[in-house]
Amino acid sequence: MTTAALAVPRALPRGLRSVRAEASPKATIDQLVTAFEAFKEKHEARYSAIEANMDKSALTEAGLRLNGPGTNEPAADPEYRATFASYARRGAPDVEAELKLANGTGDRAAIRAAMSEGDNSAGGYLAPVEWDRQVRKAQRHLSPMRRLAQVVTSGVAGYSTLWSNESWGSGWVGETATRPQTTTASLQPLTFPTGEIYAQPAATQRLIDDALLDFEGWIATELGEEFSRQEGIAFVSGDGANKPMGFLQYLPGGAAATGTPGAHPGGELSVTVTGSAEDVTADSLIDLKYSLATPYRQGATFVMNSGTAARIAKLKDGDGAYIWREGLTLDQPATLLGRPVEIDENMPNIGAAATPIAFGDFARGYLVNDRIGVRILRDPYTAKPYVLFYATKRVGGGVLDPRAIRVLRVAAA
Numbered sequence: 001m002t003t004a005a006l007a008v009p010r011a012l013p014r015g016l017r018s019v020r021a022e023a024s025p026k027a028t029i030d031q032l033v034t035a036f037e038a039f040k041e042k043h044e045a046r047y048s049a050i051e052a053n054m055d056k057s058a059l060t061e062a063g064l065r066l067n068g069p070g071t072n073e074p075a076a077d078p079e080y081r082a083t084f085a086s087y088a089r090r091g092a093p094d095v096e097a098e099l100k101l102a103n104g105t106g107d108r109a110a111i112r113a114a115m116s117e118g119d120n121s122a123g124g125y126l127a128p129v130e131w132d133r134q135v136r137k138a139q140r141h142l143s144p145m146r147r148l149a150q151v152v153t154s155g156v157a158g159y160s161t162l163w164s165n166e167s168w169g170s171g172w173v174g175e176t177a178t179r180p181q182t183t184t185a186s187l188q189p190l191t192f193p194t195g196e197i198y199a200q201p202a203a204t205q206r207l208i209d210d211a212l213l214d215f216e217g218w219i220a221t222e223l224g225e226e227f228s229r230q231e232g233i234a235f236v237s238g239d240g241a242n243k244p245m246g247f248l249q250y251l252p253g254g255a256a257a258t259g260t261p262g263a264h265p266g267g268e269l270s271v272t273v274t275g276s277a278e279d280v281t282a283d284s285l286i287d288l289k290y291s292l293a294t295p296y297r298q299g300a301t302f303v304m305n306s307g308t309a310a311r312i313a314k315l316k317d318g319d320g321a322y323i324w325r326e327g328l329t330l331d332q333p334a335t336l337l338g339r340p341v342e343i344d345e346n347m348p349n350i351g352a353a354a355t356p357i358a359f360g361d362f363a364r365g366y367l368v369n370d371r372i373g374v375r376i377l378r379d380p381y382t383a384k385p386y387v388l389f390y391a392t393k394r395v396g397g398g399v400l401d402p403r404a405i406r407v408l409r410v411a412a413a
Contacts, residue, residue: 142225143232144342148301148362150400152369159369159396160191163265188265192369194396195234195243197227202386223391224374235368235397236346244397247366247405248348248355256399266402271355277411278352280308282315282323288359288408289337296361296404301340303358305347312336312357350410357408365404369396 152159169182201219208215237246239255249255250269272291274284292300313324325335333340348354371394379388
């Protein structure tokens with residue numbers, strides 16, 4: 001190999017042009033490697049900052065869609081989360097500001113304050129010491145109804161289906177007997193009340209700019225959990241006024257009772273009354289289980305709150321054995337009379353004339369209609385110096401088949 005064959009073209013970066021061919025090929029290669037490493041180290045930070053902002057121009061709308069807990073939509077990918085993080089902190093993309101932040105310059109690099117100045121209890125300046133960087137909170141129960149029920153997603157304002165009364169006529173005939181016309185099942189529209197949940201929290205730009213707080217992740221998680229909590233209440237006892245119709249409203253005398261708006265053409269939910277005043281007995285639970293028709297009983301689940309579960313777990317059969325069985329493995333539900341139990345704190349407590357326990361195949365009996373997921377609109381103008389995050393979610397729900405769910409009513413005193 002000649003010396004001329006090792007000459008470096010002038011098209012290479014300036015840092016590599018200083019390499020000259022030597023008598024030894026190994027020495028020349030070592031020079032190339034050293035020069036390239038120096039070039040890479042010098043420009044790596046700049047290229048990283050530019051690449052991080054190449055896709056930000058795709059964000060053209062203020063409304064961003066997030067996935068709340070319990071939805072059937074796929075989780076946001078890391079690239080989307082990075083886009084939302086930039087949007088939540090700064091609004092529309094600003095490549096120049098991003099480069100300043102990456103280089104450690106600009107006003108935001110020095111900000112370490114929270115929601116407002118002054119009182120720490122009201123979100124004052126963050127202490128300039130090492131801290132946990134996580135917002136601690138009390139845990140709240142989220143309803144299992146979305147998991148138990150049938151969930152459908154629609155692209156229009158409402159959702160409806162058809163209900164058949166299954167009143168097909170038939171009869172036995174002889175070989176040559178006439179065959180008169182029989183009755184035909186009727187089909188009636190079945191609609192589900194919908195509503196919109198909203199929240200509009202506010203934060204100062206200082207909290208949003210604070211690099212130590214994962215603000216975008218925090219606000220998305222908090223809003224998702226709050227909306228799920230509100231949904232859970234509505235799925236059980238919602239009255240259908242700008243919200244889903246809870247299944248307890250389909251009991252006799254409820255908001256969805258026969259003859260009122262939102263009534264189910266198949267009638268009301270059936271009720272089993274306990275034989276003991278102001279209490280639930282093992283016999284009444286057996287009556288409740290076997291009062292549900294066989295096609296529904298095979299996939300049925302007991303639903304009750306924790307207080308009711310504590311009372312039921314102490315009941316015994318005639319041989320002195322507990323009728324409640326705890327799950328044998330992690331995350332396996334407890335069983336009652338051989339059927340799984342779901343704890344929903346939105347169910348009523350045991351009391352005279354109360355309805356503390358439901359038993360049914362909720363996948364057949366109740367429907368949840370998702371219109372859209374959670375949308376967040378960033379508003380930095382209306383309430384300066386606060387930035388408002390207007391979040392909405394549209395959802396509907398109602399009883400799909402009243403024969404699939406039965407409710408236990410405690411006898412009055």
